[in-house]
Amino acid sequence: MNEKLMIIKEFRTRKNEDGTRRASCLIQNDGHDTEIWFEVSGLPQNKEIESADAFFAPCLLLALKFNSQVVFEVPISKCMAYQAADLAYVFGTQLGLNRRLKVEAPHPIAVHRRANGAITGFSAGVDSWFSLKQNFIECNLPGKKLTHLLVNDVGANSGKKKKQQVLRQAHVIAKEFKLGMISVNSNMSEVLQMDFQKTHTARNTSVAHLLTSISGMFYYSSTDTYDDSGVFPTYDMAYADTIILPLLSTDAITLRSTGSAYSRAEKTREILDIPQIGERLDVCVHHGHAGTKINCGVCWKCCRTELTLEAFGALDKFEPVFDLEAYGRRRSRYIQEISASRKPTEREAFDLARQAGLAGPALFHQAQWTGIRAVRRLKSVVKSALPRGQQRR
Numbered sequence: 011m012n013e014k015l016m017i018i019k020e021f022r023t024r025k026n027e028d029g030t031r032r033a034s035c036l037i038q039n040d041g042h043d044t045e046i047w048f049e050v051s052g053l054p055q056n057k058e059i060e061s062a063d064a065f066f067a068p069c070l071l072l073a074l075k076f077n078s079q080v081v082f083e084v085p086i087s088k089c090m091a092y093q094a095a096d097l098a099y100v101f102g103t104q105l106g107l108n109r110r111l112k113v114e115a116p117h118p119i120a121v122h123r124r125a126n127g128a129i130t131g132f133s134a135g136v137d138s139w140f141s142l143k144q145n146f147i148e149c150n151l152p153g154k155k156l157t158h159l160l161v162n163d164v165g166a167n168s169g170k171k172k173k174q175q176v177l178r179q180a181h182v183i184a185k186e187f188k189l190g191m192i193s194v195n196s197n198m199s200e201v202l203q204m205d206f207q208k209t210h211t212a213r214n215t216s217v218a219h220l221l222t223s224i225s226g227m228f229y230y231s232s233t234d235t236y237d238d239s240g241v242f243p244t245y246d247m248a249y250a251d252t253i254i255l256p257l258l259s260t261d262a263i264t265l266r267s268t269g270s271a272y273s274r275a276e277k278t279r280e281i282l283d284i285p286q287i288g289e290r291l292d293v294c295v296h297h298g299h300a301g302t303k304i305n306c307g308v309c310w311k312c313c314r315t316e317l318t319l320e321a322f323g324a325l326d327k328f329e330p331v332f333d334l335e336a337y338g339r340r341r342s343r344y345i346q347e348i349s350a351s352r353k354p355t356e357r358e359a360f361d362l363a364r365q366a367g368l369a370g371p372a373l374f375h376q377a378q379w380t381g382i383r384a385v386r387r388l389k390s391v392v393k394s395a396l397p398r399g400q401q402r403r
Contacts, residue, residue, distance in 0.1 A: 091115035307333030352363035
């Protein structure tokens with residue numbers, strides 16, 4: 011019998027002197043209280059944070075991590091409380107943790123209205139630009155068309171330079187398209203101490219529940235297609251986006267995966283006609299990148315994007331934002347690495363490269379990569395066998 015108990019209590023909101031809003035809760039676990047908080051910038055002065063729903067998903071992740079029964083003594087909406095068991099099952103399955111965790115919300119609240127706005131997270135990557143095109147540039151449906159862009163800091167961008175770069179570009183794009191601009195900071199990463207890729211959907215979508223006073227629709231840019239969706243142990247929570255998002259929706263806001271009907275390569279092709287996209291695309295995940303271009307050109311995400319653009323004959327258009335010389339030096343090795351990949355986005359990139367004549371048969375590249383790894387292992391074994399003073403030679 012699980013005797014551990016986590017209690018989420020003391021929901022508080024306040025308006026700071028600089029106009030930002032702060033929402034916080036205390037997490038009581040193992041005799042200690044830990045504060046988890048969000049700070050929201052850009053919310054109109056007459057709007058407030060309306061419930062504690064934003065704390066539900068991250069606190070559920072933490073309860074799963076510690077295998078603790080969790081009680082929400084804060085104002086959680088009836089929808090969230092009703093869907094708690096299903097969310098615990100999905101999160102637990104993906105993380106390889108207890109899927110039958112007991113979750114209680116003894117005092118759920120009712121929601122009686124829904125705002126007309128629509129919001130999406132914006133990082134200037136392929137998925138973000140596709141979402142902007144689909145839900146704003148080409149959308150004319152009231153209540154569905156984007157009204158705001160969102161940049162949140164819940165763990166994706168670990169470097170200060172990267173955070174500032176993403177926020178600065180989002181402000182420029184929001185101003186250009188006459189959209190509202192919201193930014194959110196949180197100490198969620200410090201509290202959770204969990205792998206970001208395994209938890210990103212729960213983290214990013216929690217922010218949507220802070221914004222129900224201005225938005226009744228939240229678009230979450232998809233990573234995977236409907237074809238690859240499912241609930242199973244995985245390194246990436248995105249595989250279950252189309253299942254998780256409806257479970258995290260409430261009467262106040264609908265959370266929707268956008269772009270799931272398109273593969274990553276198809277989305278890349280779709281955004282090529284957006285004006286100045288070749289000067290704005292930001293996909294880099296190398297947080298220590300100190301080059302003059304926005305993208306390092308050599309991290310796994312840069313390489314995948316560059317190879318896809320090259321297959322479409324569009325890579326030169328993106329010279330302003332990619333270090334193409336660095337990519338040229340890394341390109342062959344990257345093709346070898348993804349030739350045996352089981353990740354859908356990497357399989358697709360390799361297949362596109364083959365069709366465009368940029369890569370040979372998969373077995374050829376796999377044999378090369380196997381040989382390279384064998385040499386590396388041999389060098390490592392020989393090095394470890396040497397006396398310590400000779401290992402650096």
